[in-house]
Amino acid sequence: MCAAQRTSKGSTGTGEDQPDLSHVLSCAYGQQGDSRLYEVYYSSLKRFIEESILDCHRAELSQVYYPLFVHMYLELVYNNHENEAKAFFEKFSVNQECYYEDVLRVLSGFSKKEHMLGNNTMLDFRTSQFVLRISRDSYQLLRRHLTQEHQENRIWKIIQQHLDIETFDGMPRSKAQIDAMSGSLAGEAKREANKAKVFYGLLKEPDIELPIDEEDDEVDNEEGKPRKKRAKKDGTGSKSKKQDPNAPQLPKKIPFPELKDSDKLDKIMSMREATKRIRLGPDTLPSICFYSFLNAYQGLTAVDIADDSSLIAGGFADSTVRVWSVTPQKLRRVKSAADLCSIDKESDNVLEIIMDENSASESKTLYGHSGPVYGISFSPDRNYLLSSSEDGVVRLWSLQTFTCLVCYKGHNYPVWDTRFSPHGYYFISGGHDRVARLWATDHYQHLRMFAGHLADITCTCFHPNSHYVVTGSADRTIRLWDVSTGNCVRTFTGHKGPIHALAFSPNGKFLASGATDGRVLLWDIPHGMMISELKGHTDTIYSLTFSRDGEILASGSMDNTVRLWDAMKAFDDVETEDFTTGHIQLTDNSQELLLGTYMTKSTAVVHLHFTRRNLLLAAGAYNPCGG
Secondary structure, eight states: OHHHHHHHHHTSOOOTTOTTHHHHHHHHHSOOOOGGGHHHHHHHHHHHHHHSSOHHHHHHHGGGHHHHHHHHHHHHHHTTOHHHHHHHHHHHGGGSOGGGHHHHHHHTTOOSGGGGTTOHHHHHHHHSOEEEEEEHHHHHHHHHHHHHSGGGHHHHHHHHHHEEEEEESSSOOOHHHHHHHOOOTTBSOOGGGGOSOOOOSOOOOOOOOOOOOGGGSOOBOTTSOBOOOOOOOOTTOGGGGSOOTTSOOGGGOOOOOOOOHHHHHHHHHHHHHHHTOOOOBTTBOOOEEEEEETTOTTTEEEEEEOTTSSEEEEEETTSOEEEEEOSSSOEEEEOOHHHHTTSOTTOTTHHHHTEEEEEEESEEEEOOOSSOEEEEEEOTTSSEEEEEETTSEEEEEETTTOSEEEEEEOOSSOEEEEEEOTTSSEEEEEETTSEEEEEETTOSSOSEEEEOOSSOEEEEEEOTTSSEEEEEETTSEEEEEETTTOOEEEEEEOOSSOEEEEEEOTTSSEEEEEETTSOEEEEETTTTEEEEEEOOOOSOEEEEEEOTTSSEEEEEETTSEEEEEEHHHHHHTOOTTHHHHTOOOOOOOHHHHEEEEEEOSSBOOOEEEEOTTOOEEEEEEBOTTOO
């Protein structure tokens, strides 16, 4: 499937931005101590941490093992001490955390100075300092030991040059607290990175009156008398009619096109569906409808389902995009220009007569890409479909003519994902070039770039208010970007592998993420903190989605299961006073929050979608060789 391909792509070097790498390496690793003593230095530091200090400081100071090991090894390699480097690696690589295994595997290939040139992993290590968060008391212990011991001065110099140690006052963190936030290729996120104000609230809904449903106009009551006509309530809640105090302020709002009549009709339909929505909870779980793609194993690379659940699209390794209707209404093209000239444009059913009945079919195939299609996304109004591919372009397709309207070029390498804004018009893309780009459908060039990740951007998602986008990366971090300024306003660390799934809660306050480590992490957007860790999946998590009321979170994985989690309980259990300390003590309550596990016969779950009435739709490719 596509995750394996994405990960392998992310570990290769592009060489695009490394013309001065040899000079930078010379600055970083040109000066060194006695190469024969590196093992002695590292062993001495390990002995000090493990034998000479109190237990409460040991977990924090053990964080220096990995970044120090990496830079000492690279320094030996760069200065042509091949034998010493090999011995150093063999002796100490086994002491590193298991979630760094893939990075250590890459490092083991650097046995000569020439191997370091033109490699992206090498670029990451030399351009970014590894961030550690340590209590002030623990830091003073480390500094005192390294500066007083003459033989440890080389280690202290490496720490000063390549590590960014952020100290805080108070008690040292426990091993569990540290492990929860570790795993990123560049260490933890700095506290300052999550201090900016985030306007996570929802925008005020346009004033659209919901017409009275004719079938409910008059209903006999128990006495046989007709009831008075009544307007239906807005199922989205009265809150949407008022300005949310946490929503983006007017000067900050990004422009959206005016609503067309068709958009207003669709909103009315959505509001009607909301009145019939089932309220989910621990005692009322959703029904699940699974769409299996047959004869597509190793071919299906992306899936999306339209917001109104009427269409499903698949991206395939053979460069095609296929769209299916999942309702009795077949897919039809608009008539040719010559035929359109002869129709009555004033007719009441003009939208129906412009469609060509001869073109009606259950599915359509879209041709144009020259590489596997890795990301697809329906526009909210279902008039357009986006697709991104290994060929480095994003294409916009018309679902009226089933032709490509625009080919957006800007990425130089495979584009792993693309997503429409919930309000339409804008979309986001991210790929192997480590950059996310913001586009508008009527501009052929991108409007903004979001740069900062150290590896491929593997997944993207818009915030419900469309003023923020979130990106997940193979560098194991998640970043939240302000669309209007381009600034990164949140950085989340904690996953132990590349991120492949992101989903915002309907109220915009929380974020769920899934990765190759098989864990679902929940984040609080206002405070920038991890609030829960959901364990249970045994393979990469490819899809996450919240129910329309935000009560339940569904996760889909390569382990052939769909799992349902009690999202509201996870959010309600958070102690808000813990946010002030910046150190959340996560409790292992996965079994308590897990509401159900649903296995497929032999189908990895690639996509999940809640309908407007809270039916859960799932999709994936059947693997006849699995199970």
